Amino acid sequence: MFISSGPAGQSAQERQRQHMARGLPKQKPILGVKQVVVVASGKGGVGKSTTAVNLALGIAANDSSKSVGLLDADIYGPSIPKLMNLRGNPELTDKNLMRPLVNYGVLCMSMGFLVEETAPIVWRGLMVMSAIERLLRQVEWGQLDYLVIDMPPGTGDVQLSITQNIPISGAVIVSTPQDIALLDARRGAEMFRKVNVPVLGLVQNMSVFHCPNCNHKTHIFGEDGATELANSLGVEVLGDIPLHINIREMSDKGQPVVVSKPDSPEAKAYLKVAAQVVKRLPAPSA
Numbered sequence: 001m002f003i004s005s006g007p008a009g010q011s012a013q014e015r016q017r018q019h020m021a022r023g024l025p026k027q028k029p030i031l032g033v034k035q036v037v038v039v040a041s042g043k044g045g046v047g048k049s050t051t052a053v054n055l056a057l058g059i060a061a062n063d064s065s066k067s068v069g070l071l072d073a074d075i076y077g078p079s080i081p082k083l084m085n086l087r088g089n090p091e092l093t094d095k096n097l098m099r100p101l102v103n104y105g106v107l108c109m110s111m112g113f114l115v116e117e118t119a120p121i122v123w124r125g126l127m128v129m130s131a132i133e134r135l136l137r138q139v140e141w142g143q144l145d146y147l148v149i150d151m152p153p154g155t156g157d158v159q160l161s162i163t164q165n166i167p168i169s170g171a172v173i174v175s176t177p178q179d180i181a182l183l184d185a186r187r188g189a190e191m192f193r194k195v196n197v198p199v200l201g202l203v204q205n206m207s208v209f210h211c212p213n214c215n216h217k218t219h220i221f222g223e224d225g226a227t228e229l230a231n232s233l234g235v236e237v238l239g240d241i242p243l244h245i246n247i248r249e250m251s252d253k254g255q256p257v258v259v260s261k262p263d264s265p266e267a268k269a270y271l272k273v274a275a276q277v278v279k280r281l282p283a284p285s286a
Contacts, residue, residue: 042184
């Protein structure tokens with residue numbers, strides 16, 4: 001069947017995109033924030049939140065002149081309070097905006113600051129969307145060069161709500177080299193492309209295990225799976241993060257390796273990822 005491109009020469013795909021865009025909320029920047037980077041994964045358990053934390057700290061460590069914020073958008077399983085060793089309720093400004101909590105020089109906001117640490121968040125969709133709107137619009141960030149958003153795993157309502165409401169400079173996809181994780185990582189990358197968010201690249205987490213006794217390398221979750229996926233998507237691997245006990249121990253203590261062990265190979269791996277992310281970001285709009 002012949003499909004006309006229309007009087008203006010538009011392709012059917014372009015007309016479909018414009019039709020789908022009708023009725024969507026108009027993107028509005030977060031006040032004071034120059035660039036937004038989202039860290040996502042297709043599934044949980046691949047180290048996304050740990051990567052997001054060390055990415056934010058890595059950006060700040062690589063350039064101390066830049067101000068960095070960290071937003072925990074994982075409503076059901078907020079991890080930033082634990083990883084950043086922060087607790088307590090945010091103070092309110094005169095305009096009834098929440099002040100971020102701060103540690104290691106990074107401003108942080110999370111649903112975990114607003115509920116009890118062990119309280120389950122049993123909310124339906126509308127309540128979750130309301131919470132996301134509050135986290136996006138009712139926080140006094142001041143002036144930020146970069147805001148890193150730790151997205152919930154998957155490709156659901158929260159991801160769509162965030163990408164449709166604020167301009168995003170780029171997305172970082174985190175995956176292990178395992179086939180099942182890579183399958184979901186592909187879905188995450190394709191989702192961002194559908195909503196016109198640039199995919200900056202992939203982070204291959206838990207890429208290799210070094211035996212602490214003999215230093216033998218073991219690829220527990222497979223080898224170079226993220227590289228193959230990146231090639232098929234036409235993006236690059238931003239870096240490999242090893243499976244190392246320092247990362248786990250320091251994360252559990254609320255002392256991420258980028259700040260607690262900055263000269264370690266694992267911290268340097270995160271710093272490399274941070275540098276690659278900043279390098280691939282477009283110039284901030286005036």
